[in-house]
Amino acid sequence: MNYQTYNPHKDLESIVKFYWTLEVPFDPKNQKQKIVPDGCIEMTFNFGDNIKRFISETDFILHPNAMVMGQRTKSFDILPTGKVDTFAICFYSIGFANFVTMPLENLVDKETPISELFGQEEAKELEQQMIRANATEERVATIEAFLLKKLNEKKTISHIVKATVDALLKTNGTTPINLLLTEGISKRRQLERHFRKQIGISPKQLSKAIRLQATLNLLLNKKLETLTEIAYESQYFDQNHFIKDFKDLVGVTPKEFLDSEHMALSALFYK
Secondary structure: OEEEEEOOOOOOOOOEEEEEEEEEOOOOOOOOEEEOOOOOEEEEEEOOOOEEEEOOOOOEEEOOOEEEEOOOOOOEEEEEOOOEEEEEEEEOOOOHHHOOOOOHHHHOOOEEEOHHHHOHHHHHHHHHHHHHOOOHHHHHHHHHHHHHHHHOOOOOOOHHHHHHHHHHHHOOOOOOHHHHOOOOHHHHHHHHHHHHHHOOOOHHHHHHHHHHHHHHHHHHOOOOOOHHHHHHHOOOOOHHHHHHHHHHHHOOOHHHHHHOHHHHHHHHOOO
16 A cells, blocks of 8 residues: 655645545455544545445445545445545545535535535536646645635634634543533534534534544554553543443454454554
């Protein structure tokens, strides 16, 4: 697997986390790979063969070649049908709402063709420009020109959403949501509404995804020796609480995650 990341333009760096590319030659022995929640929304362009997204153990759908993957509340499995050649934009959780008017809760746990978000003509032109590009740098320039143009149409993130996201990121998702909301039930309901529109998921769901990412970083880079140490560092109540939350989001226990060949792609993103 050849996985590379690229930094965004300074005018986009508060919105776009990074760009990434992935190239994998076809191997008939390829196994399903698990994709886990990360609190981000991604726009991806597939220049290789089709990619299956499993909706059950055996049933699958094919990813659109140009799509937006909304917030994820659970893990899922993918499997390429041939070679992989992908370019993607990873948006911060508050980032993608700057470019669309659709409530982002409509995108949760599914892949939406970019034509449904930007219109058939504009989406087709963008996809063709990305296909014709001769190198990654040209693709970065193409997508940045598109995003900067869209950004000038000015969508705004509400202050309450940004402040909450900033607080969650600062503490790796460990701050209890009730400590962030001290202004009564009406403010909590307002935050929930804004979150579902501008982030796609609830503050609690985003908190769990952010916490999972920090935990995966510790787990995969072996920064701590035991699951108990990781649970303590990530401020879980105890090891059992850590394992339960991990399994709820990833679908397997931390030990099964480390031992499974189906986690190779997810592991690649954190090493």
